[in-house]
Amino acid sequence: MIAPGAVFEIPAPLADPPQQARNPNAPARARRWVLVVSNKADCRDRFLETNVVVLLSAQTEYAYRHDVLIRRPDGGIERDSIAQTDLVFVVEKVELTADRLRGTVMADTLRQVRAKLAETLGISPGA
Amino acid sequence: MVEALGSVSVTKLQKVLYLADLEHHALTGTTMTGARWVRYTHGPMAKALLPSTQVMDGHEIEVSNEPVGPYDARVYRPGPAPRFRPNLAPEEKATLDRILALVGQLTTKDVIALAYNTAPMRLLQRIEGETGQIQLDVEIPFELDEATIADVASPEPAADVAAVVAFKRRERERVRDLQEAAVARASR
Numbered sequence: 001m002i003a004p005g006a007v008f009e010i011p012a013p014l015a016d017p018p019q020q021a022r023n024p025n026a027p028a029r030a031r032r033w034v035l036v037v038s039n040k041a042d043c044r045d046r047f048l049e050t051n052v053v054v055l056l057s058a059q060t061e062y063a064y065r066h067d068v069l070i071r072r073p074d075g076g077i078e079r080d081s082i083a084q085t086d087l088v089f090v091v092e093k094v095e096l097t098a099d100r101l102r103g104t105v106m107a108d109t110l111r112q113v114r115a116k117l118a119e120t121l122g123i124s125p126g127a
Numbered sequence: 128m129v130e131a132l133g134s135v136s137v138t139k140l141q142k143v144l145y146l147a148d149l150e151h152h153a154l155t156g157t158t159m160t161g162a163r164w165v166r167y168t169h170g171p172m173a174k175a176l177l178p179s180t181q182v183m184d185g186h187e188i189e190v191s192n193e194p195v196g197p198y199d200a201r202v203y204r205p206g207p208a209p210r211f212r213p214n215l216a217p218e219e220k221a222t223l224d225r226i227l228a229l230v231g232q233l234t235t236k237d238v239i240a241l242a243y244n245t246a247p248m249r250l251l252q253r254i255e256g257e258t259g260q261i262q263l264d265v266e267i268p269f270e271l272d273e274a275t276i277a278d279v280a281s282p283e284p285a286a287d288v289a290a291v292v293a294f295k296r297r298e299r300e301r302v303r304d305l306q307e308a309a310v311a312r313a314s315r
Contacts, residue, residue: 055298062290062295063285064281064284064291065284068280069244071241072237073233084295089305091305106149106226106245108246109245111153112276114273115273
């Protein structure tokens with residue numbers, strides 16, 4: 001079920017085609033994990049086809065000031081990861097399927113990600 | 128909770144309760160235990176828990192001192208003669224079940240790491256870094272504004288800026304691939 005804080009794994013093949021169309025020798029892409037930051041109403045709205053997500057990365061050594069650390073196994077992640085609030089995009093809900101759902105982060109973790117996202121977007125007080 | 132965990136050290140039990148209280152507070156605005164959480168040597172601790180476990184010893188729980196790793200630790204197990212069952216509201220039970228499912232199988236060290244990564248503990252660690260003094264016995268603040276949470280949420284940068292820029296460039300390419308792939312699929 002799509003909900004705020006849900007973590008989905010997007011399998012590698014879904015990221016490959018256009019890049020390979022441009023460059024036939026392009027390296028294969030690995031799976032990616034995303035965290036849903038849309039609000040509850042947008043997650044449930046059947047007439048809204050997309051949800052907003054932030055990209056996760058297990059390369060925590062590159063954490064910078066837009067990134068929020070998520071410890072395993074919060075959200076079902078297998079390795080400690082960073083939620084990158086400077087890499088925000090939309091995903092079609094049809095791609096956020098039950099078999100790709102890995103878990104839901106703790107409410108405190110989602111709050112940290114959303115607070116950092118608000119700061120990144122300049123919509124938090126004092127930003 | 129001890130029943131669900133089988134046997135649990137006092138340190139792990141404290142962290143599990145802290146995470147459950149914080150989760151419940153984030154969702155409802157109140158904690159389940161009503162306990163005052165303070166920063167202790169190994170993270171969050173509710174001192175009120177200790178006398179209540181003494182009262183329950185031999186009934187609802189059994190308390191023993193056992194070697195855990197290199198140290199002796201107080202370990203709780205389900206007791207032989209429970210006199211009452213906890214009467215949790217459905218939303219409290221849901222929160223507790225969720226946290227237990229998340230941390231039940233984790234080592235004490237991993238649960239401590241999760242507790243230290245919460246916003247209130249990140250704030251105390253930030254203060255400790257700035258003052259050079261451990262905030263022992265200081266109350267852990269559950270009520271935090273968004274700006275404070277945003278301020279403490281990011282880990283200290285470890286890589287040099289050039290490496291971060293190169294990493295972010297690769298990550299942006301991945302986002303572009305994901306987006307273009309989705310558009311291609313949608314327009315088929």
